[in-house]
Amino acid sequence: xxxxxxxxxxxxxxxxxxxxxxxxxxxxxxxxxxxxxxxxxxxxxxxxxxxxxxxxxxxxxxxxxxxxxxxxxxxxxxxxxxxxxxxxxxxxxxxxxxxxxxxxxxxxxxxxxxxxxxxxxxxxxxxxxxxxxxxxxxxxxxxxxxxxxxxxxxxxxxxxxxxxxxxxxxxxxxxxxxxxxxxxxxxxxxxxxxxxxxxxxxxxxxxxxxxxxxxxxxxxxxxxxxxxxxxxxxxxxxxxxxxxxxxxxxxxxxxxxxxxxxxxxxxxxxxxxxxxxxxxxxxxxxx
Amino acid sequence: xxxxxxxxxxxxxxxxxxxxxxxxxxxxxxxxxxxxxxxxxxxxxxxxxxxxxxxxxxxxxxxxxxxxxxxxxxxxxxxxxxxxxxxxxxxxxxxxxxxxxxxxxxxxxxxxxxxxxxxxxxxxxxxxxxxxxxxxxxxxxxxxxxxxxxxxxxxxxxxxxxxxxxxxxxxxxxxxxxxxxxxxxxxxxxxxxxxxxxxxxxxxxxxxxxxxxxxxxxxxxxxxxxxxxxxxxxxxxxxxxxxxxxxxxxxxxxxxxxxxxxxxxxxxxxxxxxxxxxxxxxxxxxxxxxxxxxxxxxxxxxxxxxxxxxxxxxxxxxxxxxx
Ligand SMILES: Cc1cc2nc3c(=O)[nH]c(=O)nc-3n(C[C@H](O)[C@H](O)[C@H](O)COP(=O)(O)OP(=O)(O)OC[C@H]3O[C@@H](n4cnc5c(N)ncnc54)[C@H](O)[C@@H]3O)c2cc1C
Ligand SMILES: Cc1cc2nc3c(=O)[nH]c(=O)nc-3n(C[C@H](O)[C@H](O)[C@H](O)COP(=O)(O)O)c2cc1C
Ligand code: FES
Numbered sequence: 001x002x003x004x005x006x007x008x009x010x011x012x013x014x015x016x017x018x019x020x021x022x023x024x025x026x027x028x029x030x031x032x033x034x035x036x037x038x039x040x041x042x043x044x045x046x047x048x049x050x051x052x053x054x055x056x057x058x059x060x061x062x063x064x065x066x067x068x069x070x071x072x073x074x075x076x077x078x079x080x081x082x083x084x085x086x087x088x089x090x091x092x093x094x095x096x097x098x099x100x101x102x103x104x105x106x107x108x109x110x111x112x113x114x115x116x117x118x119x120x121x122x123x124x125x126x127x128x129x130x131x132x133x134x135x136x137x138x139x140x141x142x143x144x145x146x147x148x149x150x151x152x153x154x155x156x157x158x159x160x161x162x163x164x165x166x167x168x169x170x171x172x173x174x175x176x177x178x179x180x181x182x183x184x185x186x187x188x189x190x191x192x193x194x195x196x197x198x199x200x201x202x203x204x205x206x207x208x209x210x211x212x213x214x215x216x217x218x219x220x221x222x223x224x225x226x227x228x229x230x231x232x233x234x235x236x237x238x239x240x241x242x243x244x245x246x247x248x249x250x251x252x253x254x255x256x257x258x259x260x261x262x263x264x265x266x267x268x269x270x271x272x273x274x275x276x277x278x279x280x281x282x283x284x285x286x287x
Numbered sequence: 288x289x290x291x292x293x294x295x296x297x298x299x300x301x302x303x304x305x306x307x308x309x310x311x312x313x314x315x316x317x318x319x320x321x322x323x324x325x326x327x328x329x330x331x332x333x334x335x336x337x338x339x340x341x342x343x344x345x346x347x348x349x350x351x352x353x354x355x356x357x358x359x360x361x362x363x364x365x366x367x368x369x370x371x372x373x374x375x376x377x378x379x380x381x382x383x384x385x386x387x388x389x390x391x392x393x394x395x396x397x398x399x400x401x402x403x404x405x406x407x408x409x410x411x412x413x414x415x416x417x418x419x420x421x422x423x424x425x426x427x428x429x430x431x432x433x434x435x436x437x438x439x440x441x442x443x444x445x446x447x448x449x450x451x452x453x454x455x456x457x458x459x460x461x462x463x464x465x466x467x468x469x470x471x472x473x474x475x476x477x478x479x480x481x482x483x484x485x486x487x488x489x490x491x492x493x494x495x496x497x498x499x500x501x502x503x504x505x506x507x508x509x510x511x512x513x514x515x516x517x518x519x520x521x522x523x524x525x526x527x528x529x530x531x532x533x534x535x536x537x538x539x540x541x542x543x544x545x546x547x548x549x550x551x552x553x554x555x556x557x558x559x560x561x562x563x564x565x566x567x568x569x570x571x572x573x574x575x576x577x578x579x580x581x582x583x584x585x586x587x588x589x590x591x592x593x594x595x596x597x598x599x600x601x602x603x604x605x606x607x608x609x610x
Contacts, residue, residue: 022328026326028326028565066562076356077561078562252323253320253321254318254561255364
């Protein structure tokens with residue numbers, strides 16, 4: 001049987017429609033930029049308008065951004081970026097990114113009124129177990145961007161958050177106000193003040209556990225801090241989740257470039273960070 | 288399908304290597320998986336092509352497995368495979384509901400291994416076998432089968448004897464004379480050749496002086512390779528009568544038109560899906576629009592349609608000076 005594509009002569013952009021019941025829940029679309037502001041010397045806050053599907057993103061999920069080309073450079077692949085905020089009512093998405101290389105330098109060129117090709121929402125995000133009342137979120141660097149929306153989700157579920165935010169210098173701490181605005185207690189630790197080392201963080205965590213302020217750990221951005229939490233989780237029988245990073249090409253589980261090893265009941269298994277994660281069970285994560 | 292009832296219908300259907308496809312666009316092996324179903328409707332594809340599967344479980348190559356370069360990416364994924372039982376249970380079940388024909392890409396280290404895998408997978412639900420003979424042949428010191436005509440002929444013949452399903456053989460561009468290799472595949476009974484796989488390449492990190500890939504070398508794909516593979520499709524089209532499936536850097540309908548003019552009856556789309564997950568379905572619809580604009584009633588009308596004035600053979604003297 002010959003299949004014929006029905007196309008209007010003038011509609012080069014028209015889509016051939018397939019089965020009627022099929023509907024995508026991951027989209028690639030051109031999102032108008034609302035603003036793209038410097039937060040500090042390294043981080044930028046990007047806000048875009050988007051569709052309902054994209055704005056349905058949940059904490060821990062991410063988007064693959066097709067970054068504009070900065071002068072003299074040609075980033076080819078999309079770049080993964082966590083959802084920093086998603087507002088379904090206003091159909092907006094927020095990203096908080098650190099200018100690191102060609103792709104993020106390209107993002108830095110975006111101005112209000114430009115468009116950005118976004119693809120998502122992708123991956124498995126954080127889950128809040130109904131039995132948890134108080135959680136501890138620990139993040140460092142860009143990992144804070146991943147954890148920040150968790151504070152709002154927790155607040156909506158009546159879960160209290162203590163956030164331990166780590167950075168090289170106090171002026172590079174991001175999201176402090178955001179965590180506070182969502183009712184979190186914020187403890188900041190920095191390399192400059194020599195408070196961010198694993199020993200001090202462990203001391204703080206032990207205190208929180210003793211005070212019964214930690215039903216579960218949520219973390220992103222530092223394997224040193226991850227190891228501390230894994231040790232304490234084991235000692236005190238606590239659960240935890242970790243958002244992991246890995247270089248990505250497709251972001252939807254096709255290419256197998258983003259795999260990491262996990263320890264599942266003593267057996268080493270490889271999983272795709274983009275599709276099986278990026279959020280994984282803390283106890284199974286390997287540095 | 289849109290209820291458009293005007294005399295502006297374009298027939299996109301093609302016959303490729305023993306299969307009737309509703310359109311000439313399908314995924315390239317290794318760049319497609321079930322997850323894409325959350326972005327595009329698989330029933331709009333000409334066919335479905337699986338990631339290459341091997342009999343045994345395979346872990347794949349060390350990280351990093353991918354590095355980008357302008358216009359393309361170099362991958363050394365290394366065929367991680369969950370083995371045949373997983374394929375039969377999970378993958379087959381997943382595609383059962385889809386009405387696009389399922390093409391299963393296979394690989395094995397020996398010709399005998401290829402043949403027995405093809406026999407085992409010649410089951411209802413599998414529409415064709417694509418033999419990825421760009422992988423190391425342990426009988427020949429790890430050189431890919433498709434580097435040489437004689438090893439291509441041998442493995443294709445064993446495969447031909449092992450299955451009655453349409454047999455597609457995927458060639459490697461990393462060979463001296465791809466037309467000769469295509470002729471060998473045809474002589475041994477292949478129904479189609481897929482031209483081609485990735486181009487062997489390398490990238491070095493000048494900060495660390497180390498190779499960018501864990502595997503040191505990898506395969507280049509994406510728009511950067513299209514002119515090279517297009518030339519190989521053209522060369523193969525002059526050498527064989529069986530169908531040719533173009534594969535390399537297709538990201539727009541214009542690329543498909545170019546491949547078809549060079550001699551391909553269908554194309555596979557790989558890297559483009561990483562950048563635009565709906566690339567394949569967009570290409571199908573844009574291809575229809577192209578034909579409509581050019582008043583081409585059937586897309587097959589353009590296959591092998593490249594017009595070369597005067598000389599039959601373009602003069603390459605300035606590229607390959609004769610002694
Ligand atoms: C799921 C996920 C969520 C992320 N969320 C954020 C976020 O919210 N904010 C933020 O600032 N950063 C985030 N990152 C890191 C961000 O993706 C990288 O900083 C970014 O890709 C760097 O690209 P570049 O072109 O600027 O750097 P380059 O160094 O030029 O990039 C070269 C290659 O390396 C890859 N790469 C570089 N750094 C990383 C990294 N840290 N992780 C993974 N791949 C990398 C790039 O994707 C690219 O393929 C996230 C990473 C992942 C995997
Ligand atoms: C990440 C990745 C994985 C691939 N895996 C396979 C594979 O398993 N089997 C195979 O025959 N080709 C594999 N290929 C090659 C593609 O099928 C295709 O031949 C190549 O990418 C060229 O097409 P493109 O430029 O459209 O990507 C792979 C390519 C990429 C980028
Ligand atoms: S990025 Fe392709 S599988 Fe994860």
